[in-house]
Amino acid sequence: xxxxxxxxxxxxxxxxxxxxxxxxxxxxxxxxxxxxxxxxxxxxxxxxxxxxxxxxxxxxxxxxxxxxxxxxxxxxxxxxxxxxxxxxxxxxxxxxxxxxxxxxxxxxxxxxxxxxxxxxxxxxxxxxxxxxxxxxxxxxxxxxxxxxxxxxxxxxxxxxxxxxxxxxxxxxxxxxxxxxxxxxxxxxxxxxxxxxxxxxxxxxxxxxxxxxxxxxxxxxxxxxxxxxxxxxxxxxxxxxxxxxxxxxxxxxxxxxxxxxxxxxxxxxxxxxxxxxxxxxxxxxxxxxxxxxxxxxxxxxxxxxxxxxxxxxxxxxxxxxxxxxxxxxxxxxxxxxxxxxxxxxxxxxxxxxxxxxxxxxxxxxxxxxxxxxxxxxxxxxxxxxxxxxxxxxxxxxxxxxxxxxxxxxxxxxxxxxxxxxxxxxxxxxxxxxxxxxxxxxxxxxxxxxxxxxxxxxxxxxxxxxxxxxxxxxxxxxxxxxxxxxxxxxxxxxxxxxxxxxxxxxxxxxxxxxxxxxxxxxxxxxxxxxxxxxxxxxxxxxxxxxxxxxxxxxxxxxxxxxxxxxxxxxxxxxxxxxxxxxxxxxxxxx
Numbered sequence: 073x074x075x076x077x078x079x080x081x082x083x084x085x086x087x088x089x090x091x092x093x094x095x096x097x098x099x100x101x102x103x104x105x106x107x108x109x110x111x112x113x114x115x116x117x118x119x120x121x122x123x124x125x126x127x128x129x130x131x132x133x134x135x136x137x138x139x140x141x142x143x144x145x146x147x148x149x150x151x152x153x154x155x156x157x158x159x160x161x162x163x164x165x166x167x168x169x170x171x172x173x174x175x176x177x178x179x180x181x182x183x184x185x186x187x188x189x190x191x192x193x194x195x196x197x198x199x200x201x202x203x204x205x206x207x208x209x210x211x212x213x214x215x216x217x218x219x220x221x222x223x224x225x226x227x228x229x230x231x232x233x234x235x236x237x238x239x240x241x242x243x244x245x246x247x248x249x250x251x252x253x254x255x256x257x258x259x260x261x262x263x264x265x266x267x268x269x270x271x272x273x274x275x276x277x278x279x280x281x282x283x284x285x286x287x288x289x290x291x292x293x294x295x296x297x298x299x300x301x302x303x304x305x306x307x308x309x310x311x312x313x314x315x316x317x318x319x320x321x322x323x324x325x326x327x328x329x330x331x332x333x334x335x336x337x338x339x340x341x342x343x344x345x346x347x348x349x350x351x352x353x354x355x356x357x358x359x360x361x362x363x364x365x366x367x368x369x370x371x372x373x374x375x376x377x378x379x380x381x382x383x384x385x386x387x388x389x390x391x392x393x394x395x396x397x398x399x400x401x402x403x404x405x406x407x408x409x410x411x412x413x414x415x416x417x418x419x420x421x422x423x424x425x426x427x428x429x430x431x432x433x434x435x436x437x438x439x440x441x442x443x444x445x446x447x448x449x450x451x452x453x454x455x456x457x458x459x460x461x462x463x464x465x466x467x468x469x470x471x472x473x474x475x476x477x478x479x480x481x482x483x484x485x486x487x488x489x490x491x492x493x494x495x496x497x498x499x500x501x502x503x504x505x506x507x508x509x510x511x512x513x514x515x516x517x518x519x520x521x522x523x524x525x526x527x528x529x530x531x532x533x534x535x536x537x538x539x540x541x542x543x544x545x546x547x548x549x550x551x552x553x554x555x556x557x558x559x560x561x562x563x564x565x566x567x568x569x570x571x572x573x574x575x576x577x578x579x580x581x582x583x584x585x586x587x588x589x590x591x592x593x594x595x596x597x598x599x600x601x602x603x604x605x606x607x608x609x610x611x612x613x614x615x616x617x618x619x620x621x622x623x624x625x626x627x628x629x630x631x632x633x634x635x636x637x638x639x640x641x642x643x644x645x646x647x648x649x650x651x652x653x654x655x656x657x658x659x660x
Contacts, residue, residue: 098156105129105130112158118566125174137294156180157227160562162564163598168602186297193302194300215305222238225439225442235247241473241508252299253301254299259273284587308429311427312410322477332350333436337502362413367454371452371453387539392492410426464528469557470523476522493543494543500528536621549652553649566614572604627641
């Protein structure tokens with residue numbers, strides 16, 4: 073989600089600013105809380121459809137949540153939870169059933185700390201609490217959640233719904249759901265209980281259904297409260313180390329085993345790798361550093377609009393080399409400025425060198441564009457759909473650790489054939505590699521894995537080919553099908569979810585059994601979740617004119633690409649089983 077170079081430089085000059093318009097609402101209603109549309113933080117789902125609902129409910133406690141679900145069950149109304157910032161890219165927050173008839177249940181008022189047990193280092197939170205609120209609440213009591221996503225705007229319920237994680241192979245790994253020891257769900261009831269057609273289900277350690285509820289896609293019911301196993305707070309020491317990428321794929325496993333919170337960023341076109349050496353220190357260690365990632369700070373709207381216009385010009389003129397120039401400048405700027413790390417050592421400069429040492433709650437995650445004061449859209453989160461700024465897709469796939477060296481070697485072959493095709497990816501942070509352990513959760517990772525996160529340009533105009541898109545499509549298909557990669561539930565284009573049910577095996581069957589147990593009428597399911605889970609003969613892809621351009625299908629015919637603009641369906645260059653949209657001739 074990194075803005076381009078000019079945005080970085082301006083952001084650096086504004087490091088002390090306290091302004092920045094927070095994101096707008098993701099649910100907008102024509103009249104009060106009725107006749108509403110639901111979207112995500114980016115203002116667009118992968119299929120570009122509009123999600124309309126009859127109403128939105130905003131319960132502020134579990135009793136109100138119970139009444140909300142009960143009322144919908146009586147009416148046989150489909151429901152979906154929507155979080156305060158709704159950062160999932162797929163259509164997870166749109167209810168099933170007839171368009172415009174469903175109910176959105178917002179959790180933005182369910183954001184409180186429920187209880188604290190310092191003897192066991194456990195805390196219970198409402199599901200709508202944001203990651204930043206959770207970390208601060210835990211830190212105030214001397215506790216820490218050690219592994220989390222890097223973006224602080226996600227909610228606890230959202231993290232569990234999508235299996236979100238940080239980076240670590242230590243202990244149970246970096247997934248937030250591995251710290252869950254208890255949960256309360258509000259689910260439909262087939263018969264009245266105390267006047268309600270809904271009930272509260274409490275799950276604790278040892279309950280088999282907790283393995284379904286920990287990562288649920290929101291199809292079991294509404295998560296009301298979650299109890300997390302925390303640990304005494306500590307500090308982190310971070311050093312970013314840049315190396316050439318020669319043979320780096322053979323170092324990944326040993327690096328992950330030696331560095332508790334480390335990750336790797338690969339810039340293929342520049343043949344560079346940044347290792348984040350990120351280790352635990354006692355709370356008594358000196359250092360008050362913080363992580364305020366530049367890409368997550370308030371960005372000047374005019375600069376963001378200008379950056380986007382530049383990128384669109386490079387796309388329109390087919391100027392891969394122009395993207396290479398910008399990406400080299402951007403990566404150099406990131407590396408020389410610490411990327412948003414602050415030493416807070418009294419210097420006039422925010423970054424004075426490595427290591428940067430700070431409290432876990434200050435180093436793990438960031439997102440200051442969410443909490444800055446309103447300034448009338450002068451500055452915003454870079455992807456705010458209210459301005460013509462960043463607009464992108466993400467491909468995020470976990471490759472088994474045992475296969476990661478082979479996967480990288482294959483991508484290097486492709487890089488050597490088309491090096492400039494990777495520059496557009498490097499404008500958006502390159503290949504971010506994080507580490508995740510195999511999970512007992514039914515929808516969790518099926519093996520110890522390297523999660524590869526790739527962000528890239530998306531056109532505002534439907535049916536518009538993307539510069540060098542064939543290379544990324546080949547990487548995507550190689551990861552999914554040759555190396556049996558698993559998609560991140562909250563990211564990815566539709567093609568990323570092909571054959572997921574088969575990859576889950578028996579765990580997928582157990583999850584569907586739990587889903588049927590708690591919501592036998594499918595009121596929390598939708599066409600999207602049915603398609604992802606392989607139910608009802610539905611598929612996440614849909615063939616049609618131009619469908620492969622945005623990952624709505626894998627091309628098998630030229631018309632799935634854009635032959636009128638010279639893009640035809642062709643085999644992959646390194647993985648010939650792939651079918652990609654490649655520009656091979658003049659437009660028709």
